[in-house]
Amino acid sequence: MAPPTSSRQVVLRAGTAEPVRADIPSPRKITSWIMRPRGTLTESQHKRLLQVRLACPDITRACDLARAFADLVRHQRGHLLLEWIRQAEQDAPKPMKGFAGFLRQDLDAVTAGLTLP
Template sequence: MGAGWTINAIARRLNLDRKTVRRYRDTDLDQLLASAHERRPASVLEPFKPYLNTRFTEALGQVSGSRLFLEIRERGYRGSRQVVRKHLAALRAGNVEPVRADIPSPRKITSWIMRPREALTDQQEERLLEIRLACPDITRACDLARAFTDLVRNRRGPFLLEWIRQAEQDAPKPMSGFAGFLRQDLDAVTAGLTLYWSSGVVEGHVNRVKTLKRAMYGRASFALLRTRILIRE
Protein backbone atom coordinates (compact mmCIF):
# COMPACT_ATOMS: atom_id res chain seq x y z
CA MET A 1 0.00 0.00 0.00
CA GLY A 2 2.88 2.32 0.79
CA ALA A 3 4.10 1.93 -2.77
CA GLY A 4 0.75 3.12 -4.10
CA TRP A 5 -0.66 -0.31 -4.99
CA THR A 6 -4.43 -0.64 -4.89
CA ILE A 7 -6.29 -3.51 -3.26
CA ASN A 8 -7.27 -4.87 -6.66
CA ALA A 9 -3.69 -4.79 -7.88
CA ILE A 10 -2.36 -6.58 -4.80
CA ALA A 11 -5.12 -9.20 -5.00
CA ARG A 12 -4.28 -9.93 -8.64
CA ARG A 13 -0.54 -10.03 -7.97
CA LEU A 14 -0.83 -12.43 -4.98
CA ASN A 15 -3.85 -14.34 -6.32
CA LEU A 16 -5.86 -13.50 -3.20
CA ASP A 17 -9.41 -12.38 -2.59
CA ARG A 18 -9.93 -8.63 -2.21
CA LYS A 19 -11.51 -9.18 1.22
CA THR A 20 -8.39 -10.99 2.39
CA VAL A 21 -6.15 -8.17 1.24
CA ARG A 22 -8.37 -5.59 2.91
CA ARG A 23 -8.37 -7.56 6.18
CA TYR A 24 -4.59 -7.65 6.29
CA ARG A 25 -4.49 -3.95 5.46
CA ASP A 26 -6.93 -2.91 8.18
CA THR A 27 -5.87 -5.31 10.97
CA ASP A 28 -3.13 -4.49 13.46
CA LEU A 29 0.02 -6.62 13.18
CA ASP A 30 -0.23 -7.88 16.77
CA GLN A 31 -3.78 -9.12 16.13
CA LEU A 32 -2.68 -10.93 12.99
CA LEU A 33 0.16 -12.65 14.84
CA ALA A 34 -2.15 -13.66 17.68
CA SER A 35 -4.70 -15.04 15.23
CA ALA A 36 -2.03 -17.05 13.43
CA HIS A 37 -0.85 -18.46 16.74
CA GLU A 38 -4.39 -19.57 17.67
CA ARG A 39 -4.77 -21.42 14.37
CA ARG A 40 -1.42 -23.14 14.75
CA PRO A 41 -1.84 -26.91 15.29
CA ALA A 42 -1.33 -27.91 18.91
CA SER A 43 1.85 -29.82 19.63
CA VAL A 44 1.83 -33.29 21.15
CA LEU A 45 3.06 -31.71 24.39
CA GLU A 46 0.18 -29.21 24.67
CA PRO A 47 -2.16 -31.34 26.85
CA PHE A 48 0.68 -31.98 29.31
CA LYS A 49 1.94 -28.41 29.70
CA PRO A 50 -0.33 -27.59 32.66
CA TYR A 51 1.08 -30.59 34.52
CA LEU A 52 4.67 -29.68 33.61
CA ASN A 53 4.21 -26.08 34.68
CA THR A 54 2.66 -27.11 37.98
CA ARG A 55 5.46 -29.61 38.72
CA PHE A 56 8.10 -27.02 37.80
CA THR A 57 6.53 -24.46 40.15
CA GLU A 58 6.13 -26.92 43.03
CA ALA A 59 9.77 -28.01 42.70
CA LEU A 60 10.96 -24.38 42.48
CA GLY A 61 12.62 -25.25 39.19
CA GLN A 62 14.72 -28.02 40.73
CA VAL A 63 13.48 -30.89 38.59
CA SER A 64 15.10 -32.59 35.63
CA GLY A 65 13.66 -32.89 32.16
CA SER A 66 14.23 -36.65 32.18
CA ARG A 67 12.14 -37.07 35.31
CA LEU A 68 9.30 -34.96 33.94
CA PHE A 69 9.49 -36.88 30.68
CA LEU A 70 8.98 -40.18 32.50
CA GLU A 71 6.11 -38.75 34.57
CA ILE A 72 4.10 -37.49 31.59
CA ARG A 73 4.93 -40.61 29.61
CA GLU A 74 3.05 -42.59 32.26
CA ARG A 75 0.15 -40.20 31.63
CA GLY A 76 0.02 -40.91 27.91
CA TYR A 77 2.66 -38.61 26.37
CA ARG A 78 4.10 -40.08 23.19
CA GLY A 79 6.44 -37.30 22.08
CA SER A 80 10.20 -37.04 22.34
CA ARG A 81 12.31 -36.27 25.40
CA GLN A 82 13.86 -33.31 23.59
CA VAL A 83 10.52 -31.49 23.37
CA VAL A 84 10.10 -31.79 27.15
CA ARG A 85 13.62 -30.49 27.76
CA LYS A 86 13.01 -27.55 25.43
CA HIS A 87 9.84 -26.60 27.29
CA LEU A 88 11.65 -26.93 30.62
CA ALA A 89 14.43 -24.66 29.37
CA ALA A 90 11.82 -22.09 28.36
CA LEU A 91 10.32 -22.30 31.85
CA ARG A 92 13.68 -21.62 33.43
CA ALA A 93 14.25 -18.71 31.07
CA GLY A 94 10.86 -17.28 31.98
CA ASN A 95 9.64 -16.84 28.41
CA VAL A 96 6.93 -19.49 28.30
CA GLU A 97 3.45 -18.37 27.26
CA PRO A 98 0.66 -18.93 29.81
CA VAL A 99 -1.03 -22.29 29.46
CA ARG A 100 -4.75 -22.59 29.93
CA ALA A 101 -5.65 -24.64 32.97
CA ASP A 102 -7.24 -28.04 32.55
CA ILE A 103 -10.81 -26.89 33.19
CA PRO A 104 -13.59 -29.50 33.01
CA SER A 105 -16.40 -28.83 30.56
CA PRO A 106 -19.72 -27.36 31.84
CA ARG A 107 -21.41 -30.66 31.03
CA LYS A 108 -18.96 -32.58 33.20
CA ILE A 109 -19.26 -30.12 36.09
CA THR A 110 -23.05 -30.38 35.89
CA SER A 111 -22.88 -34.18 36.02
CA TRP A 112 -20.74 -34.00 39.17
CA ILE A 113 -23.19 -31.61 40.82
CA MET A 114 -26.30 -33.67 40.00
CA ARG A 115 -24.80 -37.03 40.90
CA PRO A 116 -25.13 -38.27 44.50
CA ARG A 117 -21.97 -37.60 46.51
CA GLU A 118 -21.43 -41.30 47.13
CA ALA A 119 -21.40 -41.90 43.36
CA LEU A 120 -18.42 -39.56 42.84
CA THR A 121 -14.85 -40.81 42.91
CA ASP A 122 -12.35 -39.16 45.24
CA GLN A 123 -10.75 -37.40 42.28
CA GLN A 124 -14.11 -36.06 41.02
CA GLU A 125 -15.02 -34.85 44.51
CA GLU A 126 -11.66 -33.09 44.77
CA ARG A 127 -12.03 -31.42 41.37
CA LEU A 128 -15.54 -30.26 42.20
CA LEU A 129 -14.27 -28.77 45.45
CA GLU A 130 -11.55 -26.89 43.57
CA ILE A 131 -14.15 -25.50 41.15
CA ARG A 132 -16.45 -24.45 43.99
CA LEU A 133 -13.62 -22.61 45.71
CA ALA A 134 -12.70 -20.86 42.46
CA CYS A 135 -16.23 -19.75 41.52
CA PRO A 136 -18.79 -18.56 44.11
CA ASP A 137 -21.61 -18.73 41.54
CA ILE A 138 -20.96 -22.42 40.94
CA THR A 139 -20.84 -22.97 44.70
CA ARG A 140 -24.27 -21.39 45.16
CA ALA A 141 -25.72 -23.18 42.14
CA CYS A 142 -24.36 -26.50 43.41
CA ASP A 143 -25.87 -26.06 46.88
CA LEU A 144 -29.26 -25.06 45.47
CA ALA A 145 -29.28 -27.85 42.88
CA ARG A 146 -28.54 -30.48 45.51
CA ALA A 147 -31.18 -29.02 47.84
CA PHE A 148 -33.78 -29.13 45.05
CA THR A 149 -32.81 -32.72 44.23
CA ASP A 150 -33.42 -33.60 47.87
CA LEU A 151 -36.88 -31.98 47.68
CA VAL A 152 -37.78 -34.07 44.65
CA ARG A 153 -36.42 -37.41 45.85
CA ASN A 154 -37.83 -37.18 49.37
CA ARG A 155 -41.13 -35.42 48.51
CA ARG A 156 -40.48 -32.36 50.64
CA GLY A 157 -42.93 -30.10 48.90
CA PRO A 158 -43.65 -27.88 51.95
CA PHE A 159 -40.05 -26.64 51.78
CA LEU A 160 -40.31 -25.61 48.12
CA LEU A 161 -41.34 -22.01 48.81
CA GLU A 162 -38.31 -21.45 51.02
CA TRP A 163 -36.06 -22.90 48.30
CA ILE A 164 -37.61 -20.52 45.75
CA ARG A 165 -36.98 -17.54 48.02
CA GLN A 166 -33.33 -18.47 48.45
CA ALA A 167 -32.87 -19.02 44.73
CA GLU A 168 -34.51 -15.71 43.83
CA GLN A 169 -32.39 -13.87 46.39
CA ASP A 170 -28.80 -14.73 45.51
CA ALA A 171 -28.68 -17.52 42.90
CA PRO A 172 -27.13 -17.17 39.43
CA LYS A 173 -29.58 -15.76 36.90
CA PRO A 174 -30.56 -19.06 35.17
CA MET A 175 -31.44 -20.64 38.51
CA SER A 176 -33.29 -17.60 39.82
CA GLY A 177 -35.29 -17.61 36.57
CA PHE A 178 -36.15 -21.27 37.13
CA ALA A 179 -37.30 -20.43 40.66
CA GLY A 180 -39.55 -17.68 39.31
CA PHE A 181 -41.04 -20.13 36.82
CA LEU A 182 -41.88 -22.54 39.68
CA ARG A 183 -43.55 -19.74 41.63
CA GLN A 184 -46.01 -19.18 38.76
CA ASP A 185 -47.62 -22.56 39.45
CA LEU A 186 -46.58 -23.01 43.06
CA ASP A 187 -49.59 -25.06 44.25
CA ALA A 188 -49.28 -27.64 41.48
CA VAL A 189 -45.51 -28.01 41.88
CA THR A 190 -45.82 -28.28 45.66
CA ALA A 191 -48.46 -30.99 45.25
CA GLY A 192 -46.22 -32.84 42.81
CA LEU A 193 -43.39 -32.79 45.35
CA THR A 194 -45.63 -33.85 48.23
CA LEU A 195 -48.30 -36.31 47.08
CA TYR A 196 -47.65 -39.85 45.90
CA TRP A 197 -50.19 -39.58 43.08
CA SER A 198 -48.92 -38.64 39.67
CA SER A 199 -49.87 -38.70 36.01
CA GLY A 200 -47.33 -41.44 35.34
CA VAL A 201 -49.97 -44.12 34.71
CA VAL A 202 -51.88 -41.89 32.31
CA GLU A 203 -48.70 -40.98 30.45
CA GLY A 204 -47.86 -44.66 30.19
CA HIS A 205 -51.23 -45.45 28.57
CA VAL A 206 -50.87 -42.52 26.17
CA ASN A 207 -47.43 -43.76 25.14
CA ARG A 208 -48.83 -47.28 24.61
CA VAL A 209 -51.64 -45.97 22.39
CA LYS A 210 -49.18 -43.96 20.31
CA THR A 211 -46.98 -47.04 19.89
CA LEU A 212 -49.93 -49.09 18.65
CA LYS A 213 -50.96 -46.33 16.23
CA ARG A 214 -47.47 -46.16 14.74
CA ALA A 215 -47.31 -49.94 14.39
CA MET A 216 -50.69 -50.17 12.64
CA TYR A 217 -50.55 -47.01 10.52
CA GLY A 218 -51.72 -47.83 6.99
CA ARG A 219 -52.09 -51.53 7.76
CA ALA A 220 -55.37 -52.02 9.64
CA SER A 221 -58.73 -50.45 10.39
CA PHE A 222 -59.81 -48.25 13.28
CA ALA A 223 -61.92 -51.14 14.63
CA LEU A 224 -58.84 -53.33 15.02
CA LEU A 225 -56.90 -50.49 16.64
CA ARG A 226 -59.75 -49.96 19.12
CA THR A 227 -59.83 -53.67 19.93
CA ARG A 228 -56.08 -53.83 20.57
CA ILE A 229 -56.25 -50.82 22.86
CA LEU A 230 -59.17 -52.20 24.85
CA ILE A 231 -57.76 -55.70 25.36
CA ARG A 232 -54.46 -54.16 26.66
CA GLU A 233 -52.01 -56.26 24.74
Protein backbone atom coordinates in the same frame (compact mmCIF):
# COMPACT_ATOMS: atom_id res chain seq x y z
CA MET B 1 14.74 -16.80 7.96
CA ALA B 2 12.67 -18.90 10.35
CA PRO B 3 11.15 -22.14 9.10
CA PRO B 4 7.45 -21.89 8.22
CA THR B 5 5.04 -23.03 10.91
CA SER B 6 1.51 -24.30 10.71
CA SER B 7 -1.26 -22.22 12.26
CA ARG B 8 -1.41 -24.68 15.21
CA GLN B 9 2.30 -24.76 15.95
CA VAL B 10 3.56 -22.30 18.54
CA VAL B 11 7.08 -20.97 18.16
CA LEU B 12 8.54 -19.78 21.44
CA ARG B 13 11.44 -17.43 21.86
CA ALA B 14 14.47 -18.83 23.61
CA GLY B 15 14.06 -18.64 27.38
CA THR B 16 10.25 -18.57 27.37
CA ALA B 17 7.89 -21.30 28.43
CA GLU B 18 4.57 -22.25 26.94
CA PRO B 19 1.77 -21.09 29.26
CA VAL B 20 0.15 -23.76 31.38
CA ARG B 21 -3.39 -24.42 30.26
CA ALA B 22 -5.87 -25.10 33.03
CA ASP B 23 -7.77 -28.32 32.65
CA ILE B 24 -11.21 -26.76 32.96
CA PRO B 25 -14.06 -29.27 33.14
CA SER B 26 -16.96 -28.75 30.77
CA PRO B 27 -20.24 -27.29 32.08
CA ARG B 28 -21.85 -30.68 31.42
CA LYS B 29 -19.24 -32.46 33.56
CA ILE B 30 -19.62 -29.93 36.40
CA THR B 31 -23.40 -30.30 36.26
CA SER B 32 -23.14 -34.08 36.45
CA TRP B 33 -20.94 -33.80 39.55
CA ILE B 34 -23.37 -31.38 41.18
CA MET B 35 -26.49 -33.41 40.51
CA ARG B 36 -25.13 -36.77 41.62
CA PRO B 37 -25.46 -37.69 45.29
CA ARG B 38 -22.21 -36.78 47.07
CA GLY B 39 -21.50 -40.37 48.07
CA THR B 40 -21.37 -41.47 44.43
CA LEU B 41 -18.53 -39.13 43.41
CA THR B 42 -15.04 -40.55 43.20
CA GLU B 43 -12.33 -38.87 45.27
CA SER B 44 -10.98 -37.28 42.10
CA GLN B 45 -14.41 -35.94 41.07
CA HIS B 46 -15.00 -34.58 44.55
CA LYS B 47 -11.64 -32.76 44.49
CA ARG B 48 -12.30 -31.32 41.02
CA LEU B 49 -15.75 -30.07 42.05
CA LEU B 50 -14.24 -28.49 45.16
CA GLN B 51 -11.67 -26.70 42.96
CA VAL B 52 -14.44 -25.38 40.71
CA ARG B 53 -16.51 -24.27 43.72
CA LEU B 54 -13.54 -22.43 45.22
CA ALA B 55 -12.85 -20.70 41.91
CA CYS B 56 -16.40 -19.46 41.34
CA PRO B 57 -18.83 -18.27 44.03
CA ASP B 58 -21.77 -18.43 41.57
CA ILE B 59 -21.13 -22.10 40.95
CA THR B 60 -20.86 -22.68 44.69
CA ARG B 61 -24.27 -21.11 45.31
CA ALA B 62 -25.84 -22.85 42.31
CA CYS B 63 -24.39 -26.16 43.51
CA ASP B 64 -25.85 -25.76 46.99
CA LEU B 65 -29.28 -24.82 45.64
CA ALA B 66 -29.29 -27.57 43.00
CA ARG B 67 -28.44 -30.19 45.61
CA ALA B 68 -31.15 -28.88 47.92
CA PHE B 69 -33.67 -28.99 45.07
CA ALA B 70 -32.62 -32.53 44.14
CA ASP B 71 -33.18 -33.51 47.77
CA LEU B 72 -36.71 -32.05 47.61
CA VAL B 73 -37.42 -34.15 44.53
CA ARG B 74 -35.80 -37.39 45.73
CA HIS B 75 -37.49 -37.32 49.13
CA GLN B 76 -40.82 -35.73 48.11
CA ARG B 77 -40.39 -32.70 50.37
CA GLY B 78 -42.78 -30.35 48.59
CA HIS B 79 -43.53 -28.58 51.87
CA LEU B 80 -40.02 -27.06 51.66
CA LEU B 81 -40.37 -25.79 48.09
CA LEU B 82 -41.48 -22.24 48.88
CA GLU B 83 -38.48 -21.71 51.16
CA TRP B 84 -36.18 -23.05 48.44
CA ILE B 85 -37.74 -20.64 45.93
CA ARG B 86 -37.22 -17.71 48.32
CA GLN B 87 -33.55 -18.59 48.79
CA ALA B 88 -33.01 -18.95 45.04
CA GLU B 89 -34.75 -15.66 44.26
CA GLN B 90 -32.69 -13.89 46.90
CA ASP B 91 -29.12 -14.75 45.98
CA ALA B 92 -28.85 -17.36 43.25
CA PRO B 93 -27.16 -16.85 39.88
CA LYS B 94 -29.53 -15.40 37.29
CA PRO B 95 -30.47 -18.68 35.52
CA MET B 96 -31.42 -20.28 38.82
CA LYS B 97 -33.47 -17.22 39.82
CA GLY B 98 -35.36 -17.65 36.56
CA PHE B 99 -36.00 -21.32 37.34
CA ALA B 100 -37.29 -20.39 40.81
CA GLY B 101 -39.61 -17.78 39.29
CA PHE B 102 -40.92 -20.37 36.84
CA LEU B 103 -41.67 -22.76 39.74
CA ARG B 104 -43.43 -19.97 41.64
CA GLN B 105 -45.80 -19.38 38.70
CA ASP B 106 -47.37 -22.78 39.26
CA LEU B 107 -46.48 -23.27 42.91
CA ASP B 108 -49.49 -25.42 43.86
CA ALA B 109 -48.95 -27.91 41.04
CA VAL B 110 -45.18 -28.15 41.62
CA THR B 111 -45.67 -28.57 45.36
CA ALA B 112 -48.20 -31.34 44.73
CA GLY B 113 -45.78 -33.01 42.33
CA LEU B 114 -43.06 -32.95 44.98
CA THR B 115 -45.39 -34.21 47.71
CA LEU B 116 -47.82 -36.75 46.35
CA PRO B 117 -46.85 -40.27 45.28
